[in-house]
Amino acid sequence: MTQHPPFYYLYAAGILNLIDYADVRADIAVIAVRLGGLLFAAPLPILAWASVRRLTQSPRAAIIGGAAVLAVPQLAHIMGSVSNDVPTITFSAVVIWVGIRLMTGDRSWFATIGLGVALGLAAFTKGTALPLVAFAVLVVAVWPRSLSVPTRLVRLIVMLACAGLGGWWWVKNIFVYGKIQPPSNLYADNPFPEG
Numbered sequence: 001m002t003q004h005p006p007f008y009y010l011y012a013a014g015i016l017n018l019i020d021y022a023d024v025r026a027d028i029a030v031i032a033v034r035l036g037g038l039l040f041a042a043p044l045p046i047l048a049w050a051s052v053r054r055l056t057q058s059p060r061a062a063i064i065g066g067a068a069v070l071a072v073p074q075l076a077h078i079m080g081s082v083s084n085d086v087p088t089i090t091f092s093a094v095v096i097w098v099g100i101r102l103m104t105g106d107r108s109w110f111a112t113i114g115l116g117v118a119l120g121l122a123a124f125t126k127g128t129a130l131p132l133v134a135f136a137v138l139v140v141a142v143w144p145r146s147l148s149v150p151t152r153l154v155r156l157i158v159m160l161a162c163a164g165l166g167g168w169w170w171v172k173n174i175f176v177y178g179k180i181q182p183p184s185n186l187y188a189d190n191p192f193p194e195g
Contacts, residue, residue: 003181005169007124008084012036030082037086041079045069047093051100084126091122095132099139107144112155115140116162124166127181136163 015036021029045066052058052065069075078085098115119136122129140156147155160167170180 003183004084004126005124005166007121007166008087008126011087012082033082034080037079037082040087040090044075044079044090044093047090047097051093051097054097054100054104085128088122088126088129091118091125092129092132094118095122095129095136099135102139103143105144105146107147109155109158112140112159113162116159117165119159119163120165120167122166123163124169127170130170130180133163133167 012033015033016029019029019032021032024032048069049062049066053062056062075089079089095115095118098111098118101111102115115136119129119132122132136159137156140159141152173180173182
């Protein structure tokens with residue numbers, strides 16, 4: 001879909017170039033891209049485990065949280081398909097994991113910068129990740145509470161600058177098209193007829 005940011009499409013194109021897609025059958029090319037997507041699915045149980053463990057301090061709850069990812073309906077289908085949902089889900093899970101670390105007392109710059117980078121990658125993959133901006137801003141602005149307000153403000157600016165990795169795509173859309181996500185036919189040489 002032409003109105004989506006290009007991260008996933010560049011990633012899929014890289015996989016296709018690796019297998020010299022012009023010389024393989026179409027089904028092999030699709031399988032290669034699907035398998036490339038599975039690289040994003042692999043860390044999901046670990047991210048869920050780490051998030052629940054950090055939030056609850058319970059090893060048992062963490063194991064259940066990590067295993068519960070495997071019980072989510074349609075997740076295996078989505079994560080095994082050719083779709084920009086695949087990296088969006090994983091980058092979003094990283095945003096949540098790092099956000100939980102900050103909420104539970106992680107004062108490191110690594111966490112602040114990591115949150116911004118993960119948010120930027122999620123935003124550069126699909127628009128459904130944009131609500132995470134509000135989550136990330138709230139987390140950095142409020143936690144860790146032991147930091148002074150000016151320090152949290154500096155961290156917020158740094159985090160948003162790192163999120164600019166992908167955020168620039170959406171800001172550009174506002175300036176160029178007047179909308180955060182214009183309709184797909186806006187980009188076509190011959191737009192679809194109205195009605």
